[in-house]
Amino acid sequence: MNPTLKALLITLALVVAGALIFPSSYYFRVGSLIWINTISVTGIVVLLGYVGLVSLGHAGFFAIGAYAVAVLPGYGVPSGAALFVGAAAAGLLAMVIGRPILRLSGYYLAIATLGLGMLIWMVLTKESWLTGGPDGMVVAGFNPRHWFALVGIKMKSTEAWYWLTGLVATIGVVLAVNLGNSPWGRALRAVHDSDVAASSLGVDVARAKVVAFAISAVYAAVAGSLLALANGYITPDTAGFMHSVEMVTMAVLGGATTVYGAIVGSLILTALPQVLTFVAEYEHIVLGGVMVATMVAMRRGLVPALGDLAHRLAMRGRSK
Amino acid sequence: MNRLEIENLGISFGGIKAVDSVSFSAAAGEVTSIIGPNGAGKTTLFNLISGVYAADTGHVRIEGADVTGEPPHRLARRGMARTFQNLQIFPQMTALDNVMTGCHLRETSNLLADLLGLPSSLRETAKSRGLALSALERVGLANLAARPASELSYGQLKRLEIARALVTGCSILLLDEPAAGCNAVETREVDDLIHAIADEGVCVVLIEHDMRMVMRISSHIVVLDQGSKIAEGKPEEIRDNERVIAAYLGAHGAAEARAAHA
Amino acid sequence: MSELLQFVLSGVTVGAIYAAVALGFTLIYNASGVVNFAQGEFVVIGGMTAAALIALGVPVIIAAPLAVIAGTLVGIALYRLAIKPAGKAPLVSLVIITIGASIFLRGVMQVVFDKQIHRYEGFSGDDALRFLGATLLPQSLWIIGGSFVVFAALAWFIGHTHAGRGIRATASNRFAAVLVGINTGRAMNLSFALSAGIGALAGVLATPVTFTSYDAGVLMALKGFSATMLGGVGSPAGALVGGFAIGLIEAMTAGYISSDYKDAAAFIVILLVLFVMPQGLFGRRTTERV
Numbered sequence: 081m082n083p084t085l086k087a088l089l090i091t092l093a094l095v096v097a098g099a100l101i102f103p104s105s106y107y108f109r110v111g112s113l114i115w116i117n118t119i120s121v122t123g124i125v126v127l128l129g130y131v132g133l134v135s136l137g138h139a140g141f142f143a144i145g146a147y148a149v150a151v152l153p154g155y156g157v158p159s160g161a162a163l164f165v166g167a168a169a170a171g172l173l174a175m176v177i178g179r180p181i182l183r184l185s186g187y188y189l190a191i192a193t194l195g196l197g198m199l200i201w202m203v204l205t206k207e208s209w210l211t212g213g214p215d216g217m218v219v220a221g222f223n224p225r226h227w228f229a230l231v232g233i234k235m236k237s238t239e240a241w242y243w244l245t246g247l248v249a250t251i252g253v254v255l256a257v258n259l260g261n262s263p264w265g266r267a268l269r270a271v272h273d274s275d276v277a278a279s280s281l282g283v284d285v286a287r288a289k290v291v292a293f294a295i296s297a298v299y300a301a302v303a304g305s306l307l308a309l310a311n312g313y314i315t316p317d318t319a320g321f322m323h324s325v326e327m328v329t330m331a332v333l334g335g336a337t338t339v340y341g342a343i344v345g346s347l348i349l350t351a352l353p354q355v356l357t358f359v360a361e362y363e364h365i366v367l368g369g370v371m372v373a374t375m376v377a378m379r380r381g382l383v384p385a386l387g388d389l390a391h392r393l394a395m396r397g398r399s400k
Numbered sequence: 401m402n403r404l405e406i407e408n409l410g411i412s413f414g415g416i417k418a419v420d421s422v423s424f425s426a427a428a429g430e431v432t433s434i435i436g437p438n439g440a441g442k443t444t445l446f447n448l449i450s451g452v453y454a455a456d457t458g459h460v461r462i463e464g465a466d467v468t469g470e471p472p473h474r475l476a477r478r479g480m481a482r483t484f485q486n487l488q489i490f491p492q493m494t495a496l497d498n499v500m501t502g503c504h505l506r507e508t509s510n511l512l513a514d515l516l517g518l519p520s521s522l523r524e525t526a527k528s529r530g531l532a533l534s535a536l537e538r539v540g541l542a543n544l545a546a547r548p549a550s551e552l553s554y555g556q557l558k559r560l561e562i563a564r565a566l567v568t569g570c571s572i573l574l575l576d577e578p579a580a581g582c583n584a585v586e587t588r589e590v591d592d593l594i595h596a597i598a599d600e601g602v603c604v605v606l607i608e609h610d611m612r613m614v615m616r617i618s619s620h621i622v623v624l625d626q627g628s629k630i631a632e633g634k635p636e637e638i639r640d641n642e643r644v645i646a647a648y649l650g651a652h653g654a655a656e657a658r659a660a661h662a
Numbered sequence: 663m664s665e666l667l668q669f670v671l672s673g674v675t676v677g678a679i680y681a682a683v684a685l686g687f688t689l690i691y692n693a694s695g696v697v698n699f700a701q702g703e704f705v706v707i708g709g710m711t712a713a714a715l716i717a718l719g720v721p722v723i724i725a726a727p728l729a730v731i732a733g734t735l736v737g738i739a740l741y742r743l744a745i746k747p748a749g750k751a752p753l754v755s756l757v758i759i760t761i762g763a764s765i766f767l768r769g770v771m772q773v774v775f776d777k778q779i780h781r782y783e784g785f786s787g788d789d790a791l792r793f794l795g796a797t798l799l800p801q802s803l804w805i806i807g808g809s810f811v812v813f814a815a816l817a818w819f820i821g822h823t824h825a826g827r828g829i830r831a832t833a834s835n836r837f838a839a840v841l842v843g844i845n846t847g848r849a850m851n852l853s854f855a856l857s858a859g860i861g862a863l864a865g866v867l868a869t870p871v872t873f874t875s876y877d878a879g880v881l882m883a884l885k886g887f888s889a890t891m892l893g894g895v896g897s898p899a900g901a902l903v904g905g906f907a908i909g910l911i912e913a914m915t916a917g918y919i920s921s922d923y924k925d926a927a928a929f930i931v932i933l934l935v936l937f938v939m940p941q942g943l944f945g946r947r948t949t950e951r952v
């Protein structure tokens with residue numbers, strides 16, 4: 081099957097399946113979170129899975145999107161437009177800062193992006209006149225329910241948010257799949273495997289890296305805007321180091337080389353803390369343990385590992 | 401004016417001159433071979449010519465234009481392509497995708513079209529697939545197109561790299577030990593392939609250890625030893641050159657004799 | 663003038679802590695090629711363990727070594743349970759593993775100890791010394807002195823003992839070290855143990871001045887990194903210089919610009935250094951082989 085169509089059908093099917101089985105508003109809210117994370121993690125897949133670059137600062141871009149929809153409406157920009165402004169700002173910042181930063185590789189790049197994320201976090205924390213400081217700020221109301229009502233569909237706001245985030249995630253996944261199978265995608269994946277060979281074939285490696293960095297920043301910013309709007313408030317912790325780590329962990333846990341890994345990783349790591357609320361004290365222990373254990377036992381992530389397993393079973397079936 | 405001209409090219413690593421002021425030129429439609437014992441600096445010379453390393457001294461000219469210091473992707477635009485002694489394959493891609501990547505400079509769709517999966521992007525991909533398939537055909541790997549590159553043998557990967565370089569439509573092709581890891585039959589095929597590529601007007605520069613192959617297909621041979629050029633000429637001239645026999649064939653012969661005794 | 667001196671003194675004090683953390687990074691990096699994101703947790707384990715023991719009435723002179731031993735054991739466990747089984751994992755896996763380990767350790771400390779901020783009395787009391795118009799806690803002298811003693815002891819150990827030479831050989835070329843019969847597994851264990859021990863010691867010394875809590879490791883690790891980067895990854899002398907440099911820059915920023923952005927100063931310096939000299943001040947420049 082055409083990979084674009086496959087991605088579209090699988091993601092949509094998951095969105096619909098969630099809506100069918102979720103028993104309460106609470107589940108829809110967690111579902112929205114899963115799809116919002118899927119969006120930012122799909123960006124990480126483009127950056128890490130396609131090009132092989134580790135960023136520990138993407139929460140900074142996420143927060144740019146979040147604060148755009150929080151701050152700009154106060155200056156008369158409608159929330160919807162603010163989302164696009166935030167995405168553009170994140171993409172632009174990524175391009176400007178990407179040039180010097182992306183000359184670095186490996187640990188140096190990880191640390192430099194980490195520093196970038198920390199700087200954004202600090203500005204959001206300290207400039208309280210604009211951002212409300214460490215306590216965060218309230219985000220002006222925006223309710224997608226009304227959009228659905230326009231086309232005659234009536235539902236609760238939590239459900240409306242679920243559908244909206246699910247649809248945006250589907251678009252994000254499909255675009256990433258398109259990219260992966262396109263000329264640019266091949267260039268990006270070539271940089272991942274051998275930047276020397278890629279450049280010998282005419283790929284401008286520096287430019288390819290900047291492009292991937294900017295794309296992933298836009299994904300993060302869109303996710304950030306959606307989270308801020310859905311929650312109705314925002315704090316600087318969205319820009320925090322732990323959030324950046326979470327994004328990369330979701331990608332790697334699910335399998336960073338494929339967008340399906342982004343979905344699975346977001347699903348597991350978003351649901352896990354919800355399941356663990358009764359042992360909230362042990363949340364860090366479980367999360368840290370899961371991170372170490374998967375990387376030791378299943379380096380490429382869940383989706384590729386399951387793919388391998390299915391492949392092997394199929395081979396065995398055939399040889400019988 | 402020759403298509404590729406090298407003048408006083410040199411680089412040192414930690415005080416050791418890996419390539420020391422080497423000059424030669426290579427003409428279109430011919431095979432120019434670089435030979436010399438292991439560690440002579442042949443691969444390093446390729447890395448200098450193709451812009452992977454920045455030269456300490458000297459110049460590289462393509463069609464008379466000074467391209468010294470240009471990064472590899474610009475040189476690729478000027479028609480240079482290469483293969484690598486220590487394979488630089490894209491192991492996570494299929495063989496076909498590896499070669500399609502070589503079409504990068506021909507592909508004209510923009511990023512937005514690629515993201516949206518617009519027809520212009522799909523058309524480019526279809527075109528590249530066609531070119532890549534015929535290049536795979538040419539190096540004898542068409543039947544392995546859909547295989548992950550990581551599953552191919554060493555000799556097959558060597559040819560995969562040639563196919564990938566060929567689809568760029570290069571006018572200068574640098575081949576670093578393309579027949580390494582090939583059996584006699586495959587070596588013969590590679591030999592014929594290189595011949596055919598040169599006959600199409602490409603300027604081929606070849607590093608190869610198989611002396612019979614080198615003598616058979618080269619128009620011109622450059623001999624390196626310890627970073628310096630010690631001889632240059634037609635195959636017959638090189639075969640009879642005392643210094644070459646002493647420095648290269650001698651050393652090689654001695655090594656073989658040792659191996660035979662062991 | 664006395665103001666400047668005051669800033670220098672506080673810069674050197676925290677700088678000594680950063681230098682110790684950076685030294686820990688360097689030891690592990692040289693031995694295994696891993697940048698250990700859990701390095702800050704070693705410092706916190708040292709501080710928290712000492713604080714808990716002292717609160718139970720254990721005298722400092724016993725609590726301090728026990729805390730260092732606790733940190734050392736955790737370092738060895740980290741190597742045996744997480745780094746070694748990962749084998750030759752790609753960089754991103756190693757990043758996730760060590761970050762995962764740091765989160766795990768944070769969780770354990772939250773459960774074993776608590777979420778409060780802790781400190782205990784300085785080893786020589788808390789009465790500030792006066793010095794050319796500036797004040798200095800006697801504990802600062804312990805910290806600064808401690809970091810130099812650690813550096814000297816480490817230099818001696820690596821240069822003059824059999825086990826130390828094993829570490830050095832493993833660091834410079836693991837493959838060759840195996841060929842000449844060096845027990846690289848032991849060298850690796852030892853590197854993690856030393857690194858963790860040094861971190862825990864830094865925590866024990868620093869807590870009376872800097873305070874500590876279960877989640878203080880993150881920022882500590884980041885500062886340590888910045889110091890390592892500034893000095894050049896892999897260079898012990900660079901770690902020391904980088905540590906003091908970051909400490910001083912931070913203190914000057916807090917004193918003359920804004921204490922809000924003292925943490926930012928370190929990162930801005932790092933970004934600038936990385937842009938100008940991607941190998942750091944003391945790092946080696948090499949051409950990647952193709």
Ligand SMILES: Nc1ncnc2c1ncn2[C@@H]1O[C@H](COP(=O)(O)OP(=O)(O)O)[C@@H](O)[C@H]1O
Pocket residue numbers: 413418436437438439440441442443444445949950951952
């Ligand atoms: N990136 C590098 N760093 C340090 N030394 C190098 C590098 N590249 C090549 N060399 C050295 O240059 C010399 C020539 O190597 P090479 O060009 O690979 O020889 P050949 O291809 O003729 O066998 C060798 O001594 C090698 O060790």
Ligand SMILES: [Mg+2]
Pocket residue numbers: 442443444485
């Ligand atoms: Mg060579």
